[in-house]
Amino acid sequence: MAIAREAEPVGSLREVKEAGLDREDLLGVYRNMLVTRGIEERGHILYKQGKIPGSFYTGRGNEASAVGIATAMGPNDVGTPLHRDMGVHITRGVEPWKIFAQYMGRADGPTRGKDGNVHMADSNLGLLAMVSHLPAMLPVAVGCALAFRIRQEKRVAVGWFGEGAAARGDAHEGMNLAGVRRLPVVFVCDNNQWAYSTPTHLGFPIEHVADRAQAYGFEGVVVDGTDVLAVYREAKRAIEKARSGGGPTLIECLTLRMEGHAVHDDAFYVPKDMFEKWAENDPIERFRSWLRENADMSDEEEDEITGGVKKLMNDALQRAEQSPLPDPATLTDGVFATPEELDTPHHK
Amino acid sequence: MATDTAIDVVMPQMGVSVSEGTITKWLKNEGEEVAADESLLEISTDKVDTEVPSPGSGVLLQILVPEGETVDVGTKLAVIGPAGSAPPAPAPAEPEAEAPAPETEPAPEPAPEPEPAPQAAAPAPTAAPAAPTDGATDGKTFVSPVVARIAAEHSVDVNAVPGTGRGGRVTKKDILNFIEQGPPPAPAEPEAPAETPAPAAPAPAEAPARAPAPAAPVAAQQGETLEPMNAMRKGIAEHMRRSLDTSAHVTSAIEVDMSQVVAIRSKLKNEYQSKFGVNPTYLIFVARAATETLLEYPWINGEIRGDQIVTRNYVNLGFAVELADGKGLIVPVVKNAEGLNLLGMARAVTDVAERARNKQLLPDDVQGGTFTITNPGGYGTFHGTPVISQPQAAILGTYAVVKRPWVVQDELGEDVIAIRPIMNLTLTYDHRLVDGALAGRFLRDLREKLEAWGEDKY
């Protein structure tokens, strides 16, 4: 018995224009999805070549959800994306070479080698770096919204969490506080149906995580996470609602995690037919078809985009490989901040 | 993207807790061309089975690990090089199964020498080590780090410092006071009124257990009994050894005709006892005479300090006193003996001896000696070679007064045999400072004084 609203798919280009995107924007969205996948595919190979230490996670299958939400964010909005949401970093403008440098633990990477995989974020682009404990960043996103509310700013915070992490108290406390205070925050649940090897029916006893939104006093909506335009439309609606004082929304993006929990996991526990079925809904392939059909994307345009992405990947990797490994002497640097560091755009 | 230098193919780490992988299948053979990212081999790990993409384009020059082998993460598996190049010469000792261990075993450290006692900062042999005792044992022997450091800085023998800490420990206050007020650091006797140990041949013993590292506990053999050395005994042992190691011990002996002393003594004895309550023993006479003589032989009352010779215008006379029950010896000091006549000496010696036996000596009573007299002859022995009490230069031993047939001159100047009370005296001296001739002259003069004792003298 579902409580949350189920989103309608998006049809025509005109509908999309009404939602705020023109053709150029759409090609940009497509490119962002390609870059997202390109980075993760290349990273996957690098990892197996032994060039990336630690673990490696991808969000294969989540490109539409990530890019869709991020495209709906305003320039001064902030977000706390997770490890399946590479598309958010790309859409907000993070340069791919920095991501490779981060993966490879290089000194020029965003965390200077202090943290790995996608535990990174550029605060100048309105992103906060995730941690391993999930969903620890959710109440932090709520805190960002609290600041906007106190200062009466028309800004929105977007907080991501997975359907597995929904089980932890942080999710409850964050959403409860947001609901009580009607804070300008949008909650995005990446439901890719598997929390490592735990299927959803062992994670929560209801049909949709979004069903819980009502319990916190706001709306919940479930959307097909492989449909970038549907995601975008719901995100836009929710974000603008929050911006105008309407309080939070919980958007649940339904996808399938197309690879293992990490590269070292071959996901043997996922039924093969599930993979097959969802492979037919590959978000990039889906959007490519839509663009060909509804926006007349030509071969030349497509090749230009694809070629551009490929070159970007190569250049990015080359640049990242030139970045040195961190000097052990820097180990104890930066545990504590100095007052000068507070002079950033966000700390005004 | 062909490589123009050789590239290594390494075993990747498939997950944080994975430390090794097994080659299940090589997908290319040596000599075959391979493109970048093309699958090169298949591996199996705890977490997952997967293929490894080639890190570059070129020719697979060399396969270093065969199928079926399990190697550590990071192990070199193969080499890819530019087309047409030869495989690199086989690297010597490339471990096949084992990952190259980056660290070599450090050479085992030599076991630390068992020190006699843990280091204090002290180079000086006199500085005691900071060996913590468990505090519960009697006769605290522990020197704390700060006391050891101060002792070293000021070249003070901790044993010379009376201690007021628990169990007689020398505290920081004690040693600071000592440095400020005490006499020049003549390490006289150690501490407190309680059982200050004194060695058999009077050398000031140490309370601190500076014994060498306690030997490993030894089991008693058949017929044996074991008892631990107490602090006093350990102190005596240590001081004896140290004294013998420090001074060049030589002993000269002289026989003294004590007839005069005997005569005067029998006259004075009653008077001294009834009037003054003191007994003028032979020891008192010897002490009186020795004091006089020492003033004439300052080096024998002296001390070697560094490369200087110390002489004094005073004599602090130490007397070896045996403690009750044979528990040990203590050497109380009569200060400024040069100012005492026979009666004064009798009183002083009687007083310290009594207080020594009753454990009523004060720290001041056992330090600052410049010369020591010991009386091993109490049991009838006629000769001995006592150990010098550091840092003094000499020690005088008195022995039993024995009636002996003696060659004397009669009124006519002829040799006749008479019975005379003869006492052997030994001077054990430090030949670094005192030569045999000097010692001989000292003894000669001492004998003269004793043999020529007049009622009116002293």
Next chain:
Amino acid sequence: MAEKTYLQAISDGLRQEMQHDKRVFVIGEDVGVYGGAFKVTLGFQEEFGPWRVIDAPLSETAIVAGCTGAAIMGMRPVAEMQFADFISCAWDHLVTVAAKQRYRAGTPVPITVRLPSGGGFSGGPFHSQNPESSFAHIAGLKIICPATPEDAKGLLANAIQDPNPCLYFEHKHLYRRIKAEVPDERYTTPFGKARTHREGSDISVITWGAMVYTADEAASELESEGLSVEIIDLRTLVPWDKAAVLESAAKTSKVLVLHEDTRTGGFGGEIAATIAEEGFEDLDAPVKRITAPDTPVPFSPPLEKAFIPQVEDVVSGLRDLAEY
């Protein structure tokens, strides 16, 4: 200058910071309408409004994590945990996010968490703890433990202005019992700088928080016996004034470390180990610790008295050290 209680000093200091900097806001349970469980924020909501003195749901994680998010967005939040004991509910956030954000993501987190701590009034196991040491162990957090009203105000101001997460342990038992002169103006008291509470030459007592007063009473008692006891009030544990402690240890050569927190893993161990490591040759006695025993804080008065170090315990410990 005016005479204020420890609590008034905290309250006035907080108020001044809020008046001076609009980015400062308070969030916690019952802090708004009720004025705070201990009335530290009495009258604040009237003065600053409901969006600067925020009554939060019973959600320590959301409160502290919310502060982190707001701080990253440029605010200067001050969270109040109703009792320091409840900080364990937000332990994960503090340790996982707040402590590490600067180091690994380059993002400063200028939050202050006020923690009414300590026992002595039958608060029982959950209203009396001094949970300072587990946080002192986590790199990235600063630990503040004022003992005097003057320090309470200055250290709180410094915590609010500091760009790092600061855990501020205000000892409940000092709130109304301690009164002293406090400057009227705004000022900050530096972290990592100990205060010599009492000068002495025979024994050094290294301590903080309410135990400063216990030590002082003990020292006064022993003064008549001719013992001169020096008391060093650390004021902050992270960072702590190692130089001052080593200097005092060198001066007296006998050290007693005193804290109300339990013994094993208590911060006193860190101090004792440091002195043994770096001041070994200055020591005339082993470094002694007097602490609470390794138990939860008991409720019944005779038990609590046996738990919290009392003046006579300190007297006895000092005498013992003196005689060593």
